[in-house]
Amino acid sequence: MSKLPVTLADIHAAAKDLDGEVFRTPMLPAPKLSALTGAEVWVKYENMQVTNSFKDRGAFMKLASLDDAARKTGVVTMSAGNHAQAVAYHAQRLGIPATIVMPEQTPQVKVRSTEAFGAKVVLDGETLAESQIRAESLVKDEGLTLIHPYDDPKVIAGQGTVGVEMLADAPELDIIVVPIGGGGLISGIAIAAKGLKPTIEIIGVESQLYPSMINAMTGKERPKGGPTLAEGIAVKNVGTLTLPVVRGLVSEILTVGEADFERAVNAFATHQKTMAEGAGAAGLAAMLAYPERFKNRKVGIVLCGGNIDPRILASIMVRELERESRIAAFRFTINDQPGVLGKIATRLGELGANILEVSHGRLYLDVPAKGATLDVTVETRDRNHAELIYQELCKFDGIPCRRIDALGHQPVSAK
Structure with a gap:
């Protein structure tokens, strides 16, 4: 492969520079996730940084490298959120004015967090690529220094320290799975991990809606765009520095759909009792x-x-x-008269279902004028329990019943 943008020595040097400036986050085994996936899973908790993402590392490295003139004039970057917060936080610590250009649809929690660190936030563009155009105009018009989210040697070296720490804590790893946006994190980790352990596999993960790195590597043009839970890796352009690294050191790139991102975020919350955004959960989503x-x-x-x-x-x-059918909804077509709801509620109680919500519909044209629909959402023990409840309700007192989607109230087939 072509010359690497950074070396293992650069990453070790970055680790020394970052000592005391960012957290050395835990790398811990996850037995519950192992049971869920069939692999032995270890998790690197970069969500425990001050700004709750790995971006602290690369942002500090780049900002700390600036000369006095650049620090005085200020910096600008474009980001969907995490790099924005990291640049804002460390710029505030170092006394550097910071302007952050964010896509207009960036979640408000990320906008507010960025502003809380003293940065000026400019919402511009539908995508990160469009935000980059505005950031580059500020570089030209105001003389600001661009702190690129991923396509910069200092940033890549900073992110690579994640890989050094992972192998220091779990040297027996066979595979490291890394989310891919522009490629800064996976490039740094790949250079570090392959330098320390040449036999290790590095696998990347992209959103199915934004297969930008795969497109760049294969020359194909899969469609890119659309709302995704993993907005942190929803980029349309990958780095010119990162692409050769990924091509040379990454074994495979997997794409993940929205349902798997949701499942992974939920698994981190319920099994690990920790917060993961969509992009943060991409590695687990790929394993699922x-x-x-x-x-x-x-x-x-x-x-x-x-x-x-x-x-x-x-x-x-x-x-x-x-x-998982631990929440299930049923629609009954009933005679609109006193006592019917009570009978249904009693029967649900006998079946061990906990009623969460009840709503009547009296204006549907497919219901008799003296009738109504009754939608009941219940909590169940598991999928088998939900199916048992449904089968019993279908036999109950001649009242028609069908399963519906508990969220959208659309008919579904029986599980």
């Missing part, structure tokens, strides 16, 4: 989507960020309960 690829291997995954909107997290957890 492609279990045979990792079965019986010792796998390190980077929980690279935990900046998720609480409302989105709550929605994901409810959706996962429904996917």
